[in-house]
Amino acid sequence: xNVETMNxxxxxxxxxxxxxxxxxxxxxxxxxxxxxxxxxxxxxxxGEVRAIIGPNGAGKTSMLNCINGFYHPQExxxxxxxVRRAKVKPHQAAADGIARTFQNVALFKxxxxxxxxxxxxxxxxxxxxxxxxxxxxxxxxxxxxHRKVVEDIIDFLQIQHIRKLPVGKLPYGLQKRVxxxxxxxxxxxxxxxxxxxxxxxxxxxxxxxxxxxxxxNQFGTTIALIEHDMGVVMDLxxxxxxxxxxxxxxxxxxxxxxxxxxVIDAYLGVAH
Amino acid sequence: MSDVAARxxxxxFAKGWVKTGLILVAIVAAAILGAQFDxxxxxxxxxxxxxxxxxxxxxxxxxxxxxxxxxGVLYALIxxxxxxxxxxxxxxxxxxxxxxxxxxxxxxxxxxxxxPAFLAVILTLGVMFALAVTIERVVLRPLVNQPDIILxxxxxxxxxxxxxxxxxxxxxxxxxxxxxxxxxxxxxxxxKLFGGLVSLQKxxxxxxxxxxxxxxxxxxxxxxxxxxxxxxxxxxxxKAALSVxxxxxxxxxxxxxxxGIVALITGIMWGARSDVSFAxxxxxxxxxxxxxxxGFTSIPGAIVGGLIxxxxxxxxxxxxxxxxxxxxxxxxxxFIALGFLLFRPQGLFGDKIIERI
Numbered sequence: 001x002n003v004e005t006m007n008x009x010x011x012x013x014x015x016x017x018x019x020x021x022x023x024x025x026x027x028x029x030x031x032x033x034x035x036x037x038x039x040x041x042x043x044x045x046x047g048e049v050r051a052i053i054g055p056n057g058a059g060k061t062s063m064l065n066c067i068n069g070f071y072h073p074q075e076x077x078x079x080x081x082x083v084r085r086a087k088v089k090p091h092q093a094a095a096d097g098i099a100r101t102f103q104n105v106a107l108f109k110x111x112x113x114x115x116x117x118x119x120x121x122x123x124x125x126x127x128x129x130x131x132x133x134x135x136x137x138x139x140x141x142x143x144x145x146h147r148k149v150v151e152d153i154i155d156f157l158q159i160q161h162i163r164k165l166p167v168g169k170l171p172y173g174l175q176k177r178v179x180x181x182x183x184x185x186x187x188x189x190x191x192x193x194x195x196x197x198x199x200x201x202x203x204x205x206x207x208x209x210x211x212x213x214x215x216x217n218q219f220g221t222t223i224a225l226i227e228h229d230m231g232v233v234m235d236l237x238x239x240x241x242x243x244x245x246x247x248x249x250x251x252x253x254x255x256x257x258x259x260x261x262x263v264i265d266a267y268l269g270v271a272h
Numbered sequence: 273m274s275d276v277a278a279r280x281x282x283x284x285f286a287k288g289w290v291k292t293g294l295i296l297v298a299i300v301a302a303a304i305l306g307a308q309f310d311x312x313x314x315x316x317x318x319x320x321x322x323x324x325x326x327x328x329x330x331x332x333x334x335x336x337x338x339x340x341x342x343x344g345v346l347y348a349l350i351x352x353x354x355x356x357x358x359x360x361x362x363x364x365x366x367x368x369x370x371x372x373x374x375x376x377x378x379x380x381x382x383x384x385x386x387x388p389a390f391l392a393v394i395l396t397l398g399v400m401f402a403l404a405v406t407i408e409r410v411v412l413r414p415l416v417n418q419p420d421i422i423l424x425x426x427x428x429x430x431x432x433x434x435x436x437x438x439x440x441x442x443x444x445x446x447x448x449x450x451x452x453x454x455x456x457x458x459x460x461x462x463x464k465l466f467g468g469l470v471s472l473q474k475x476x477x478x479x480x481x482x483x484x485x486x487x488x489x490x491x492x493x494x495x496x497x498x499x500x501x502x503x504x505x506x507x508x509x510x511k512a513a514l515s516v517x518x519x520x521x522x523x524x525x526x527x528x529x530x531x532g533i534v535a536l537i538t539g540i541m542w543g544a545r546s547d548v549s550f551a552x553x554x555x556x557x558x559x560x561x562x563x564x565x566x567g568f569t570s571i572p573g574a575i576v577g578g579l580i581x582x583x584x585x586x587x588x589x590x591x592x593x594x595x596x597x598x599x600x601x602x603x604x605x606x607f608i609a610l611g612f613l614l615f616r617p618q619g620l621f622g623d624k625i626i627e628r629i
Binding site: 068070089090091094095099100102106107108109110111115118119120121122123125182183185186 | 498501502504505507508509511512513514515516517518519520
């Protein structure tokens with residue numbers, strides 16, 4: 001995605017759900033003796049909304065952490081854009097176009113909304129800091145150009161009124177929105193959302209759903225999200241993968257998954 | 273009638289500045305009254321006499337304030353080194369003091385080996401960069417995600433390593449800073465002021481100017497550049513910074529190198545006023561009260577804190593010191609800081625801790 005496609009009011013881009021963007025093959029992750037993920041495989045196709053669901057402790061967040069390089073699985077491999085990845089560091093994953101948000105919001109609390117979202121542009125800014133410090137010449141042009149993108153994102157997420165406020169003081173729902181904004185500023189190809197709607201009221205959830213769908217439709221961003229609200233998952237996602245105790249128990253369209261006996265057992269409990 | 277009785281009395285102490293003002297007025301009133309009735313004259317000597325001296329000999333007062341100002345600027349420089357690293361990595365870098373000594377020793381050592389003065393400065397900067405890279409590789413990277421206290425202890429390790437390494441390389445004897453060769457001015461300017469002479473050392477003026485320029489440059493760097501923004505980001509949240517593509521390793525090298533540059537400049541300025549020896553390291557600990565005053569995360573705080581400590585110390589020594597036999601300069605700073613801790617634990621400019629529960 002380039003800067004032009006960030007035009008918020010523009011026509012929706014064509015959704016291309018063909019190629020596999022990322023594939024996870026037989027990965028296992030252990031912490032000492034604890035198996036967080038065992039032998040899980042699935043893929044994420046370009047342009048789709050892929051949900052990862054499962055009961056608490058199923059290894060969903062660990063899975064995201066493997067994808068963006070916070071954790072390195074002991075076994076298996078992750079292929080992104082056709083390239084098999086060895087131990088990728090989080091900042092390298094970011095450079096490759098993988099952005100993410102966190103389950104318990106991780107913002108830069110002392111900085112304003114604007115500055116928080118500007119940090120998302122870090123990798124796109126290249127002028128030497130000598131010029132930047134002087135606020136002059138090419139660096140100024142660059143700053144303005146990136147600032148424009150950031151302002152578009154702020155408009156898109158409807159957070160104009162909190163642009164200059166330090167984010168530490170904002171209510172939780174808005175913090176989650178700012179965090180999404182920061183991830184969007186990276187113009188990612190793959191956006192990982194870890195429980196984007198946790199702790200929100202109904203209205204905030206509906207807003208967030210709309211933003212996620214708009215991002216997917218307008219920017220063509222591929223999205224992988226973890227969510228507990230089944231209604232939301234079924235409405236938003238194209239395909240769902242279900243984890244339980246670190247294993248994959250189902251994978252398919254929302255309807256297929258809903259009808260799967262293993263999934264029903266995992267969520268409702270079953271008498272053994 | 274009962275509701276009038278139940279109505280709370282207006283609380284005069286609700287506003288901070290009213291409270292402070294009332295306390296001050298009470299102290300002054302008590303002092304003046306006390307001095308009237310105190311036969312031994314102790315209260316008079318403590319509360320009245322010094323202020324009379326200040327009014328009667330304004331030239332001496334100006335001289336004292338100027339000297340306080342200069343040492344304040346130098347304290348601020350040292351504190352700045354601490355603030356930089358604390359902001360970016362949340363680590364209190366105990367080694368900042370020894371980095372000042374090490375940088376100054378390297379500079380003088382290189383010059384003594386026959387390297388031209390300005391080339392020696394550039395080489396020393398190179399050494400500080402190498403030091404930053406080494407510290408990042410050997411100390412910080414293996415300790416990432418460890419509790420802050422572990423990293424703090426690690427900076428003790430760096431301190432003792434640098435003391436030993438520095439002594440092995442350059443010997444333990446005090447050295448003369450190469451102030452002339454670096455074109456730093458010598459001598460003094462005598463100003464006629466308030467009917468007396470106030471003498472300003474040129475080196476002190478140079479120190480104040482250079483420190484101001486550097487502080488302005490650092491502020492611009494932090495506020496306006498991409499790397500500055502990244503530095504502030506890293507200070508707030510490591511994982512979020514990583515997720516937007518900021519490399520922690522790179523940031524740490526930059527921060528420690530910047531602290532190294534600050535250390536070198538501090539070393540040159542301190543060294544030019546006294547000499548270059550390991551005793552400087554103790555002086556560097558004066559940065560602690562400065563930081564308590566200014567807040568650990570604020571660059572303006574480091575400056576204002578430094579000036580308050582510097583001036584407070586010199587005034588205390590000159591006007592009140594003789595009452596208890598002098599020598600209060602060495603501990604007064606800590607005493608002032610203690611007073612501040614009671615009322616503003618986050619310092620004058622420190623970030624107030626906002627925590628959601």
